[in-house]
Amino acid sequence: MILWFLKDRKFYVKEAVKKLTKAIKWRKDFNVAELTEEAVKDVAQTGKAYVHDFLDIYGRPVLMVVASKHFPEAQDPKDDERLCVFLVEKALSMLPTGKEQMVVIVDLRGFGTENADLKYLTFLFDVFYYYYPKRLGEVLFVDAPFVFKPIWQIAKPLLKSYASLVAFGWI
Template structure:
């Protein structure tokens, strides 16, 4: 059933955009799953993605020189993997300051991050985990427009890549921002989001991540590595 839908969708999209040939069946399957196996909706999303990719990733990657400001704040780290081999992102919320950034650069930074985490996935794995650490997050870090742009990129261009997203150490004021963002989170993504209580932080993360792979700031043994320094 799933395989036949992949074939139908591939043929349909190939007629409209021959670059469909360059993607594997797993990608087409992810777009189908993101639209509950509805070929028409999945094809529309996928064709939109192909057009987006030609514009945003003409070189196939985002050069670090184009996102130097965002990289300099070390706001995203990447190291370790969960018990199933999925790579882990750690996003440090209080290192993002929209007043000192450029919205277009931030969008490119999001794409750079997603491309890099996807490239880190071992063969046969399609998903990653993310920890969003909001300790010390305040209004100067709040960037609704940036968050919505990042969410849109994740959901529309990298569907079914996120396995689980943990919000940790979230201050009460973050919930004000979350109420604005939440309606834009699609149903599939909502199921993957967990707010972790402070007192259950380490045990919750250890359910899915071995101590050796868990970042040291959460009681594990893995030092945080800024994404641009991780290999």
């Protein structure tokens, strides 16, 4: 675990330790060790996100997100957060020897304004930036509708260099 933080901070030990300490505290406060399939069963049954059974062609676990099934007004944001962290942990547990990153594929078919959730996007950024650094290899947005463009324009500057991990594709 410490290697992720060292790489993220370009082996500047003081900064890596600071970030790692924050992550350890967060893991304890968030009860990451207690997240189980049973604990996230209800929100997982929505089909909004899951870890694919197979690795991608580069040997990375694939976390699939179906954005049209995310309704922030109808769902408890804490349940969504727990599902996210559970799935990240599950994907990381599938990493083959020598691999360190996962890929996230976000299916945006059917995405509308009712699915937009900037608060959750902020949570996702924090998760990958602060608590799982260097674990996200690529994010693929599939079939992004016109309504997604302004959301991306707001989110992109917040991602800084991480925005380079994002690619768009169409089926």
